[in-house]
Amino acid sequence: MNDSTHIRIRPGGPEDVGGILRMLDSAVAWMNARGNTEQWGTTPYSQRPGGVERVERYTTENAPYVAELDGVAVGALVLDSGPSPQMPIAPADEPERYVRLLVSDRRHAGLGIGAALLAHAAEETRRAGVELLRVDCWAGGGGELVAFYERNGFAPTESFLSGDWPGQVLARRVG
Numbered sequence: 427m428n429d430s431t432h433i434r435i436r437p438g439g440p441e442d443v444g445g446i447l448r449m450l451d452s453a454v455a456w457m458n459a460r461g462n463t464e465q466w467g468t469t470p471y472s473q474r475p476g477g478v479e480r481v482e483r484y485t486t487e488n489a490p491y492v493a494e495l496d497g498v499a500v501g502a503l504v505l506d507s508g509p510s511p512q513m514p515i516a517p518a519d520e521p522e523r524y525v526r527l528l529v530s531d532r533r534h535a536g537l538g539i540g541a542a543l544l545a546h547a548a549e550e551t552r553r554a555g556v557e558l559l560r561v562d563c564w565a566g567g568g569g570e571l572v573a574f575y576e577r578n579g580f581a582p583t584e585s586f587l588s589g590d591w592p593g594q595v596l597a598r599r600v601g
Contacts, residue, residue, distance in 0.1 A: 432496065433494070433538070433539060433542045434493070435492070435493050435543065438502060439485055439490065440482065442502065443481050443485055445499040445502070446485070447471060447472040449499070449529045450471035450477075450481070450529055451471050453529055453530075454468070454471055456532040462567055464564075464566050464591070465566065484504040484526065488506045488526060490504045491503045491543060491546055493542060499531075500539055501530035501531065501539040501542075502527065502530075503546065504528075505524065505525060505547055505551075507521075509562060509595075513593070514587070515584075515586060515593075515595055518560065518597075521557075522560055523550065524561065525559070525561035528544070540574065541577075541578055544579075545578075548600045557601030560583075564591065564593060564594075565592040566591075572594050572596070576596070580598045581597060
C-alpha cells in the first residue's frame, strides 16, 4: 500500500515556521550523519544568520505548502515566481513557478512526501495558467538530488556555481 495516499497538502503560513525549521534542522543533521557536509553545511538551519528570517519570509511573501501525515507536518514546499535573487540563476524568459524550498521530515523518508509536494507544485503551476515549473538543487554528492528531481518529471537545464557550491537548474513543463 502506498502511504502517500494519507498525505494531505495544505497551504502553509506563519504558524508553520517552527515546523519547517525543525524539518530543515533535522535534514542538516541527517545529511551530516551520512557524511554530507557540503550541501547545507553543518550549522542547524535555525541557527544560521538569516535562516529564521528566510523561513518567515517564505511563509508570508511566497506560496508555502505543508504536507501532513495524520495531522502532523512532515514536509514543506515553497513556490515563488522565480529563482532566489541571491543565486546566480536568470529568471526564465516566460512566466514560471519556482520551487524555492522542498524539505521533508527524514523520520518519514520513503513515503513519497517530496514527490507528493512536487506533484502539488505542478498542479498549482498549471492552475495558475503557467506552463514552466523550475527548481535548483545541489549537484554534488554523485547527483542523487538531481536524479530525484528527474524521477519526478524534471529535466536538467543549466548548471551553475554559487561560490564553490555546485548547483543544477531543472525544469518541468506542466501545460
